[in-house]
Amino acid sequence: MKLRYKDLLGLAPLTAEEIELILNTAVPFKKIFTRSIKKVPPLRGKTVALLFYEPSTRTRTSFELAAARLSADVLNLSVSSSSVQKGETLIDTALNLEAMKVDYIVLRHSVSGAPELLARGVRAHVVNAGDGNHEHPTQGLLDLYTIREKKKKIKGLTIAIIGDILHSRVARSNIWGLTKLGARVRLCGPATLVPPDMKTAFGNDIEVTYNMKEALEGADVAYVLRLQLERQQENLFPSLREYNEFYGLDAKKLSWAKKDCLVMHPGPMNRGVEISSEVADGPQSVILEQVTNGIAVRMAVLYLLAGSTGVMPAGSPAQFLAERKPL
């Protein structure tokens, strides 16, 4: 079996079988980390360009290590020192990378849909490393991997995703992945941060609640999202203290969930705001394992895209821009 598309733009376009193929392939890749030589040769001679228009440490480092451990060469483009500052468009930057025979472009961008725009314009494999509030597919995949590794399954589990759902691409990728693999998802946060139309967008496997006790009762996983502190200026919640009081995950609130409920967070954490240190560092936390698994999952993605059937998204970049619906 192989992946259909030449790109990884999100988990929404993937089938359950494709998601499982990536998770299964990540298992042997993870075992490579325990060897003294943490490197295998399948992408020898290939070049991976990391094009990050937004700050990121974890995701960028993780992609860099994943590519290096597959023996690819890595090109790290920092936007602040590139031609972007001189007004070059995204597509022009990508076409120039392609003219230098780059095989992969890993893109992080603040605009939802930017990776798809790029994927239509270049032959290189485009991997979405987070676009606006649309998707962050490799984060979703590493979360699925971590849950499956710990719980031995995903189907039938109840996962509570807590916090700023509205602005979270991590939440959207997780919802797509979890529901495709048969989990039940509960979304919980202040009403200003949970879009009311989630059920219409994602279907009936989603529950929405504004009450932490309802969200956590019987949950197998408590997935805490990062609270972007600048949202307070937008008056989306009154104060950090109040947010913490109602939605910050601490030992007391965690006790409402199943005894073996996993605690997850995509990082970076605001300790004492959305999660207490006691919980983040506690025995139910798998937050650092998520980071380790991220490399294995990204290796699997890069490896499998090389062997994909190579379907490009239909239509030119110009068409995409003309037809673009809000994501």
Added chain:
Amino acid sequence: MNRTADAPAAGKLVLDSSGIDQKVRSLCQSILKEFSKELGKLAVVGIQTRGAHLARRIAQQLSEETGKPIPVGILDITLYRDDVHDIAEQPEVKETDLPFDIGDRPIVLIDDVLFSGRTVRSAMNALIDYGRPQCIRLAVLVDRGHRELPIGADYVGLALKTRIDDVVDVNLKEIDEEDSIRIRKYEERKAR
């Protein structure tokens, strides 16, 4: 290689179940003869998929015969293939499991069929990324000739004369319906 498990056996029978048992015994005897003084360090490593099953059989026989446990590992060479992006169907990456330190041990690498030698080349590269064995020997159930690399087996169960376009199937009970070695001639393969 890309044959699915449990496919009905086809082709002319070259060796049946008792024939395979006998070849496995003779491979064990030759391995014991060379390593009788180093049984404490000896380990066998099978190449996924059928080589791994053969390795388990060989390790078990060696352990029974010597009274010493012989560790067995399995090696997946997919990531070390030289054609990984050229084949139509991307091969599944399977598990590698070497539950012992291979450093300074004599390692007997085991596969079902020796053909071009490319799998063995990949396996040696993969193995050496785990450490520096004292030596690597190669044991195969069938050597069917037509080498493309300067590689030879140290222990051979059966040397089989074949045409380059024949297909040699080793079936093992662990994953196939029977223990057998069968050969499909070029014409039969076309007819299927």
